[in-house]
Amino acid sequence: MKNLFLLVFLASFTLLSQSQTQLDYYLPQNTSYNSNIPTPQSVIGHEVGKWHVTHDKLAQYMYALDAASDRITIENRGTTFEDRPLLLLTITSPKNHQNLESIRKAHVDATNNNNAVNISEMPIVVYQGFSIHGNEPSGSNAALLVAYYLAAAESDDVKNLLDNTVILFDPSFNPDGLQRFAYWANTNKSNNLNPDPNDREYNEVWPGGRTNHYWFDMNRDWLPVQLPESRVRIQTFHKWLPNILTDHHEMGTNSTFFFQPGIPSRTHPLTPKLNQELTRRIGDFHANALNKIGSLYYTEEDYDDFYYGKGSTFPDINGSIGILFEQASSRGHIQESDNGILTFPFTIRNQFTAALSTLEAAKTMREDILKYQHDFYKNARAEALKDNGKAIVFGNEKDAASTYHLAEILKRHQITINEVKSDFTSNGKKFKKGYSFIIPKNQKNARLIQAMFEKRTSFQDSLFYDISAWTFPLAFNLDYDENVSTANIGNEVTDLQLKTGTVTSKSNYGYVMQWHEYYSPKALNTILNANIRAKVAMSTFKLNGTTYDYGTILIPVQNQSKSAEELYAFLTEVAKESHLQIDAVSTGLTDGIDLGSRQFRALTAPKVAMIVGEGVSPYDAGEVWHLFDQRYNMTLTKLDTESLTRTDLSRYNTIILPSANLSGSAAEKLKAWVGDGGTLIGFENTVRWLSSNEFMKLDIKKLELKAKHISFEQKDDFSGAQLISGAIFETKLDRSHPIAFGYKNETLPLFRGNSIFINADKQSYNNPIQYTKNPLLSGYISKRNLDSLANTVPFQVQRLKRGKVVAFTDNTNFRAFWYGTNKLMMNAIFFRDEL
Structure with a gap:
C-alpha cells in the first residue's frame, strides 16, 4: 500500500510539473504582453522547461x-571552437536604441574624469549572462523568458526600466557546453518523468557538458582571456563598462538558491568595501522577489570574491559590481532532493526571478551605482598619479612570443603598454627592445594592473573558493621589474604584432635553431614530421659570435630528403609560421662541441597519445589537447579508458596521462607498453597512481593532519586551510638537463594545486627541478605544507625496462595561460630518449 501511494503521488506530481511549464507559471501577471512578439514556444516548438533548449533553438x-x-538588436560577435554563434542582444527602449552609440560613449566618458556628466539623466548598464557552465542550464533556459518579458511586457514599469537601462544580454556564455548537455538530458528523458537520482538522465558521461569544446572551465578565463568565448565577452565588457554583471550558475541538487555577497572575509583586498555594501543592497531585491514566490535562498556563505578571473569577481576590479547566482540543479527534468522534488521549471523560475530583481535593483539604485563607478575610476586615477614617473617592465630577451602573449592579454583589457625605448638592464635582467614591453603605472586601469602583477602572501582568510595566486609575469616566466623609470618608455603599442620569423640566409652545410622561443616545439614538430633529420645539442657552444644554449636544434643540409634549395624554402616557412629565427651556418667547427659531436643526439618525430575518459580530469586533459591542437599544431590521439585495454599502443612512442586514477587492468597494459620502450608522462594525482602501481619508486611524503583545540564547528575550516588551492612557488633548475632545455634563468616559477611532495633523489643530477628552501612566491600555503614543500622535487624520471616513466607533481599547462611551463612537457616529449 505504501509503494502504491508513492507511485500515485509521483504520477500526479509528474503531471503537475508538466503543467507548470506554461508561461503563466513564470511570468508576472501584472502586465499585458504584446501579441506581436513571438513566445518561446511559437519558435522553439515547446514550452520553456519541457525540454532542455538546445543552443540552435536558443539562437533561433x-x-x-x-x-x-x-526594443532589441542582436549581434554575432564571433564563433566558438565548434562554430556556434556568440550572440549579444542589446535591450533598451526604442528611443535609446536611436542614440545607443552616444549613450555608450557618454557612459564610458563618465569614467574618464568627465565631471560634466549628469548622473540623473544617464541610463545604467547591466550585463546579464547565462550558463557559462553548459550543464548548469537553468540560466540559458531562463534567458528565453527574460528576453521575451523585456520585449513583450507593456506595463509602465517595464517601459520605465527600459528608458533608464541598457541591458547587454548574453543568452549563453557557453554554446558548445550547453548543446552537449541538452543532448544528454533530452535523449535520456522518459515520458514518465523519473526523479530517481540514480537514473542515467542525471549522470552524464565524461567529460560532461560543463566545459567548452576543449573541456575548459570558462568561468576561470575572464582574466587570462585565452578562449574565443571569453574574448568576445571581455571585448563587450570593456566597450561598455557595465555597472552590474550577473552570472547565472547551478550547484548541488540538495542546495537552495544563492546570491552574493559571498563570505566577507574572502573578498580580495583590492575590491572597495562599497562594492560589497552595494552588492548587499542589491541582494535585498533578490530576497524580496524570492520571498514572493516562496523560494528558499541564502547569502554570505560558501562562495567568495577573491580570484578576479571569475565572472562574478572580474567586474569588481573594473569599477562594476559582479553578482553570482547559484541555483540547485535538477541536472535533468525532475529529481529528488533534500528540499523535496526539484523540477527543471522551478529552477528556471528562480533564475528568471533573480534576473528581474537585478533589473529592479539597477533601476532603483541607478544613481548610487553610477556614482560608485565614477568614483572608482576617480580614486584609481588619484592612486595612479602617485606612481607618475614609474612603470612596470616585462620581457624575455630570448623569447619574444611569450612576451607578446602577455602583452596581448593586457591589450585585451585595454591596458596601455609601450615599447622599450632601447635595451636596458634592471636588477640584473636585460630588457631588450622588441622582446620587452613597459606599462606606465599612471593610467586608468591601474587597479587592474596591480591585480594582475601583484605577489601576495598574506591573507585575511585561509580558505579559497578558487586559486589564491595568478601573478601574470610569473605565469609566463618573464623577467619583470615593477618600479622602473618612465624614461625607458618608447612609443605606445597600438598595433601589437607577433615577431616575424626568419632564416638568416641559405646554407649548404646546416642550420641551427635555439630552443628558447615559445614556438620552438611547433617548429621542431613540423621539421621532424617532414622527415627532415634534426639533432639536439646536449651542451653549449659558440659559433659566428653567438652562444648557443643547451637544447639548440641542428638541421644538417646533407643527406636530407630535400635538396639544399628545398630545405631553405621549407625552413623559411617553418620560421615564419613559428615566429622564430633559424641561423644558417657554414662550418662544423665551433668554440665548444663541434656540430658533428656525439653530444648532438638524433631526434625522432613524436607519436603522442593522451588517455581520456572516466578516471581522468577533463580539465587537465583539455588543457593538453588545446596546447597541442591550437598552439603547436601537433597531432594528439585521445585514447578512451573504456577501450584502452583493447587498443594497440605500439604506434605511439609517448603517452600522456593527465591527473588520473585508472584501473589495475589499465596499469598492466601501460606497464607492458612502457617496458617495450614507450615514454609515459603523468601529472598531479597520476604521480600517486604511478607509485602505487609500481611504475616508479618515489619517496612521497606522508603528512598526518592532527587537530588540536579545534571544535567540531571548526573542523571543515581547519582541513580546508591545509589545501593548496593554487599558489606559485620557486624552483631551481639544472639547465644542463634536457627537461630544462630552453630556459635561460636558473629559477622557474611553478603553479601548484596539490599536496604531493616528493623527496629529492640521493643523486643530485636526478633532481633537475627542485623547490628552493623558501619557495613561496605568491599565494596561500599553510606553514605545515610550506615546510614540507621546501627542497622537494616536482619532477622525476625513471627507467622501466626499455622505456621511461616521467612524473610531474604540478600542472604545467594550467588554464592555458601558464605559458612559462608549457615547454617542460614538450621537453619530455621531444627529448624523451635523453632524459
Missing part, C-alpha cells in the same frame, strides 16, 4: 525577437 528565438521587437 533570439533572432526572432530581434526581428519582431524595436
